[in-house]
Amino acid sequence: MKIGVFSDTHDNLPKIDKAVRFFNKNKVGFVLHAGDFIAPFVVARLKHLASDWCGIFGNNDGERKGLSGISEGKIKVGPLRLKLDNKNITLVHDINEIDAKREPADVVIFGHTHKAQITKHDNKLLINPGECAGWLTNKSTIALIDLTSLSVKIVTI
Numbered sequence: 001m002k003i004g005v006f007s008d009t010h011d012n013l014p015k016i017d018k019a020v021r022f023f024n025k026n027k028v029g030f031v032l033h034a035g036d037f038i039a040p041f042v043v044a045r046l047k048h049l050a051s052d053w054c055g056i057f058g059n060n061d062g063e064r065k066g067l068s069g070i071s072e073g074k075i076k077v078g079p080l081r082l083k084l085d086n087k088n089i090t091l092v093h094d095i096n097e098i099d100a101k102r103e104p105a106d107v108v109i110f111g112h113t114h115k116a117q118i119t120k121h122d123n124k125l126l127i128n129p130g131e132c133a134g135w136l137t138n139k140s141t142i143a144l145i146d147l148t149s150l151s152v153k154i155v156t157i
Helices: 013-025 040-046 064-070
Strands: 002-006 032-033 053-057 079-082 086-089 107-109 118-121 124-130 139-145 151-156
Touching: 002 053, 013 040, 013 139, 040 064, 053 079, 053 086, 079 151
Parallel strands: 002 032, 032 053, 086 107, 107 124
Antiparallel strands: 002 139, 079 086, 118 124, 139 151
16 A cells, blocks of 8 residues: 655645645555644645545644644544554654654654655654655655555655
8 A cells, every 4th residue: 555645734735736646646545644734724635635634733733623623633633543554653743752763653654854754763664754845945745655565755746
């Protein structure tokens, strides 16, 4: 199963649209958002995803009630632990919120730093897709993960 991952969209609607098109074109089975959506109107763009999705709040998501309501509960307080394709995944905005080395997960996905990163610790993948918005780094990135092979690709959009 392929999953799409993004974070730190920060209201950049054109970049969110590009990410959604990329995920749909690549036929991902699920999409995860690691926080910092910002405003509820962003969620309307995610309704164009061909797959199901969920996400967590980031430190800049001030309108949590609005985000939660418009997403029909798909955005939750992290860390969020879920199982996809028999892989345990932890989704957290700031990696410092958990002890990543001890986290009982095959894959830990985080955001917050706006820097794309792929690290392997023992048999665990730590993935930051970077910032989708591109506001801070002038580089808009997302990630594509193959859960079967546990391979990751950072994609510039």
